Amino acid sequence: MIHHSLLAMSWMLPEQASSYAPEVDHLYEFLVGTTIFFCVLIFAAILFFFVKYRRRSSDEIPRPIAGSMVLESAWTIIPFIISLFMFAWGAKIYLQEYTIPNDALDIYVVGKQWMWKFQHPEGQREINELHLPVGRKIRFIMATEDVIHSFFIPAFRMKEDIVPGPNRYTTVWAEPTMTGQFHIFCAEYCGTSHSGMIGWVTVMNDRDYQNWLSGGAAEGSMADRGASLFQQLGCITCHRSDAQGQCPRLEGIYGKEQLMSDGQKVVADDSYIRESVLSPLAKIVAGYQPIMPSFQGQVSEEQIQELIAYIKSIGPPETTNATPGTMKGSTKISAPGSNPAAKPPIMTTGGATIVAPQTEKAQPAQLPQQTPGQNQ
Amino acid sequence: MSMTPLTATAGRLTSEGEPLNYLNNGHGLKSWLLTKDHKRIALLYLFSVSFFFIIGGIFALLIRINLLSPEGLFNPDTYNRIFTAHGIIMVFLFLVPAVPAVLGNFLLPIMIGAKDLAFPKINLLSWYCYVVAGIFLTVALIAGGIDTGWTFYTPYSTSYSNSNVLLAGVGIFIAGFSSILTGINFIVTVHTMRAPGMTWFRLPLFIWAHYATALVIMLGTPVLAITLSLMALERVAHVGIFDPAMGGDPVLFQHMFWFYSHPAVYIMVLPAMGVVSELIANLARKNIFGYKFVAMSSLAIAVFGFLVWGHHLFVSTQSIYLGIIFSFLSYAVAIPSAIKVFNWTATLFKGSISYDTPMIYGLGFIGLFLIGGMTGLFVAALGIDVHVTDTYFVIAHFHYVMVGGSLMGFLGGMHLWWGKITGRMYPEYWARAAMVIQFVGFNLTFFPQFILGYLGMPRRYAAYPPEFQVLHVLSTAGATILGLGMLITIIYFIWSLKNGERAPANPWGASGLEWRTSSPPPTENFLETPVVTWEAYEFAPIETMDVLGYPGDPGKPSQPVPAEHGTED
Ligand SMILES: [Cu+2]
Ligand SMILES: [Cu+2]
Secondary structure, three states: OOOOOOOOOHHHOOOOOEOOHHHHHHHHHHHHHHHHHHHHHHHHHHHHHHHHOEOOOOOOOOOOOOOOHHHHHHHHHHHHHHHHHHHHHHHHHHHHHHOOOOOOEEEEEEEEOOEEEEEOOOOOEEEOEEEEEOOOOEEEEEEEOOOOEEEEEHHHOEEEEEOOOOOOOEEEEEOEOOOEEEEEEEOOOOOOOHHHOOEEEEEEOHHHHHHHHHHOOOOOOHHHHHHHHHHHOOHHHHOOOOOOOOOOOOOOOOOOEEEEOOOOEEEOOHHHHHHHHHOOOOOOEOOOOOOOOOOOOOOOHHHHHHHHHHHHHOOOHHHOOOOHHHHHHHHHOOOOOOOHHHHHHHHHHHHOOOOOOOHHHHHHHOOHHHOHHHHO | OOOOOOOOOOOOEOOOOOEOOOOOOOOOHHHHHOOOOHHHHHHHHHHHHHHHHHHHHHHHHHHHHHOOOOOOOOOHHHHHHHHHHHHHHHHHHHHHHHHHHHHHHHHHHHHOOOOOOOOHHHHHHHHHHHHHHHHHHHHHHHOOOOOOOOOOOOOHHHHHOOOOHHHHHHHHHHHHHHHHHHHHHHHHHHHHOOOOOOOHHHOOHHHHHHHHHHHHHHHHHHHHHHHHHHHHHHHHHOOOOOOHHHOOOHHHHHHHHHHHHHHHHHHHHHHHHHHHHHHHHHHHOOOOOOHHHHHHHHHHHHHHHHHOHHHHOOOOOOOHHHHHHHHHHHHHHHHHHHHHHHHHHHHHOOOOEOOOHHHHHHHHHHHHHHHHHHHHHHHHOHHHHHHHOOEHHHHHHHHHHHHHHHHHHHHHHHHHHHHHHHOEOOOHHHHHHHHHHHHHHHHHHHHHHHHHHHHOOEOOOOOOOHHHHHHHHHHHHHHHHHHHHHHHHHHHHHHHHHHOOEOOOOOOOOOOHHHHOOOOOOOOOOOOOOOOOOOOOOOOOHHHOOOOOOOOOOOOOOOOEOOOOOOOO
């Protein structure tokens, strides 16, 4: 699995455990090669001149040389062209790293001083440990409870700061391509135990992952927990499913464009829902009064994520039948012989993405690896 | 001897029969602390900058000692204070002022044939600002330290840190004014006080580099001052600017901070580049190849340097399209640096290359700066920066640029002009040995850090996974060697003040006005106002170069005259 690099020294590279890791390493090797080339060129020239033109008598005065337009142009233009190439290649990888695919499995990440907390849509919660299936695109939806942290998995060549603020989730994605255990680091200095804010990601084959999923989550899926929060916090009294409440009906809004009172159109994605919970007055849905109180300080980041999972589960019209009740069955998903019909809602939960309204249509093509459980 | 008048008296002798120069023209603490002579202020700076360099260096060694073991030797809170102290001291109290405030201050007026800087009192005020800044930062360190890193990222610095953020902020704010005052002085002096015949394109490249630096200082430093003030406002008065809990935006802080701190890299490295041009030209007795390209590249760096701050925010949730623009501009700013390196190399062609220490430092600069610059291309590449940012790769990169660059330039310049400044030569053998030791130690310290960083070792970690230990131990070994090399340099510099050979006016057979006055120069720099009739880096037989210092200067022979022991003091 270890990529045989131009360096022929794989110990200088971390494991290549994500789909874009080899690309990053190729560019890296190209840059190392270019660096060696120019360093050798210039060091050799210096050494040669140093010996050849060493001072032979203390009073010698060499003839001045005026300079050369040709040379100046050459060593301006050639490095410029080479660096344009590096720029374009680097930008191409960057776009790949930050263009979140539609068919990804969502993992919710909360950074706080000084630990990583993870939630799986199926309900599993982990601290400083994260289990992922191999060969599936994973989208990390991240928030911080305090200062800036940075979610860094060197083996994936993946890193993104998690910036606090009511109006944003940070998302980043990777597709693990190799099973094994890899480091999770916090890369942005965050105080005393910054260096203790580390963990392990365990990438498993799909069967092991399904087994692992079936192991825990006594309290039900994230959406289940979100549904009961929705009751407890009283959201349900306003956001009524019969549209008779004072607040917008939430069924079917997820991933859809919503019209705001100022005429702006906003996609109801994770960040939007989070902002609506924490600073509800920032965006008011057209036709409604700004009456919602802020839940800042009353709900934890994880609870917000559960609420989002709930809203997602009552999200796209095609899956509105996925009531909290049916979602309950989700944790049994990987049990052999379980009704495959129970699957689509969960995988919808996992795979539905926010940013793209056409998400639902993308579903049939997604997640080829999700089937081994059925194959048994 | 303390009766010697303070007034400038070039050409006269002291009561002991020594030629009167800026060093023996006035004795006593007061004659130094109230001096308006740019050369004496340069020495005040040299003393204080070296002091903080040693303190910052001790903190660097503490960092390296901590990282000898994966668990870390200090507790994390202590370690966080150590690396913050190292960063703040080295950046704000050493790298930013080192070359301009010491060498620039001493040489800029002499090189253009002026008697002093345009505003001598402001020059002294700038040193006092530096001292006050140093006191604030020292108090902040002693009274419990600062644990934010030198970057002060919000909201950690404004709402979470319990350390002396405010004191440090005030200190850096004042240090900023110290550099602004120096910058103003340089710009006005270069514009208005050039000697007759000293046209813009006859200026030594040292002057061009300092002129460009002064522009960056004046345009960038106020933004740092504003940023720190806003940070203080938020921390003290809880005005929400950067902390989202108070309605602020933490990324705004990063934009503002790097708007200064990226150009600050050029504040640190441009003057050193100016020094390197002098080292190479004078010790190869060769005009700099492509003089105008090297001069203009300094200005290009100063301008482009302000357009690339966003490359520090590639993973900070900045728009990816902004990221792409900043990446492109970062590649653009690399070109002028490349032009300089190629031109310095070409300058050696058909030169008369001396193997003396300043030249070796010049080549050391090129070597380290080349690696630092080339690895800059790695971190400018978006896809790679995502992986290596906030790791040891970045640490290694900027140490190659700022230590490899600025420190090599500073030390090279100190050797080239040591005789001019102190009147004594340093011991050549020890200097070469120390330079080689420093070079080896430097590479051993920082090269393994490139590998560590790519392997994923994050920066600012008090403890780390055990597989990184070998590379960390190598790095610490290198730092020890580097420290030893520095110690040797400090010792022989001090030793040479009494025991070094007396420096002639022009020990290198160099070109440039500073070599046409005595070593050390008289208070007013020249006996008579020089009239410049030659081009920059026009080398002539040493006998034909007039010495404009004082009569009877032993400047004609190209070999240093042996010290006459016992005649000084
Ligand atoms: Cu951290
Ligand atoms: Cu920068």
